[in-house]
Amino acid sequence: MLYTVWIKTPRYTVRVFAGARKGKAKMRKLNLPARMENFEALLNFILQEAAREGFEKSVLGKIRLACEEIIVNVINYAYKTSTGDIEILTDTGLTHKKLRIEIRDHGVSFNPLKMSEPVIDAPVHERKIGGLGIYLVRKVMDKVKYKRKGDMNIIILVKYKNRKPGKNNPKKLNQ
Amino acid sequence: MESNYTVILENNILKVTLAGSLDAVNSPGLLEQLKAGNREKVNEIVFLARNLTYLASAGLRVILFAIQRILQPGGKVYFIGGQKDVLSVINMTGLNDSLIIQDNYPL
Numbered sequence: 001m002l003y004t005v006w007i008k009t010p011r012y013t014v015r016v017f018a019g020a021r022k023g024k025a026k027m028r029k030l031n032l033p034a035r036m037e038n039f040e041a042l043l044n045f046i047l048q049e050a051a052r053e054g055f056e057k058s059v060l061g062k063i064r065l066a067c068e069e070i071i072v073n074v075i076n077y078a079y080k081t082s083t084g085d086i087e088i089l090t091d092t093g094l095t096h097k098k099l100r101i102e103i104r105d106h107g108v109s110f111n112p113l114k115m116s117e118p119v120i121d122a123p124v125h126e127r128k129i130g131g132l133g134i135y136l137v138r139k140v141m142d143k144v145k146y147k148r149k150g151d152m153n154i155i156i157l158v159k160y161k162n163r164k165p166g167k168n169n170p171k172k173l174n175q
Numbered sequence: 176m177e178s179n180y181t182v183i184l185e186n187n188i189l190k191v192t193l194a195g196s197l198d199a200v201n202s203p204g205l206l207e208q209l210k211a212g213n214r215e216k217v218n219e220i221v222f223l224a225r226n227l228t229y230l231a232s233a234g235l236r237v238i239l240f241a242i243q244r245i246l247q248p249g250g251k252v253y254f255i256g257g258q259k260d261v262l263s264v265i266n267m268t269g270l271n272d273s274l275i276i277q278d279n280y281p282l
Contacts, residue, residue: 039200061229061260068231072199120269124242132268133232139267 026092034086049090062140069133078107101157188219194226197234225256255280
């Protein structure tokens, strides 16, 4: 974090970036078998971190919405003929202005971001049941990304604090 | 994460009272309850949601199932007393177009 100092001269007032202070990133990890009995523990791990970081209640609800969808998908579909773990990593970054969440599994290769989006203005009797969850993930999180690393699926979700909608919002990355 | 729901069918009106969370944990149970029983003539579905604090995609699928599979053609679906965050989720997915969203019921 940089400090700013205002220096007044007879003609100008000058802003100077003075010094730098490195924040301390906070990273936490949880690894549990990908079973429904662990769903609440996995979700609460993320929400407790988000609450500690000061995200307000309605934003916590959005984080819960997104993470629930990803975690349930892993539990239900990642390990079709075997068992395996789900790993959650949370990272606040040096400035604690965001929460980065990684949800990892060693299950079948699957990129949920490639699912087709639901047609939300279709007549209700033509609406398909599937696809709503990932659609909501994209809507409520500031960044959503997928990576396949070796035999591991990695979903990355990022939520910024105090983000205002507008030109400075980075593009959502969907891979 | 606390949650509770009740389902009552009376005079062809299906009233579903929701409280707490409707999420991946308890939505399957509500879905089974909606599937069970005689639902032949449901002209109206009323979701009483004043005490519902959280709605996940699994809950949305239950609502959609009720509209698509239980409700008679031409029937109405009410969503009563929805809290701001819950209505936000409904609006994001466009389901608000299929619901009559009100503070109170009956009219």
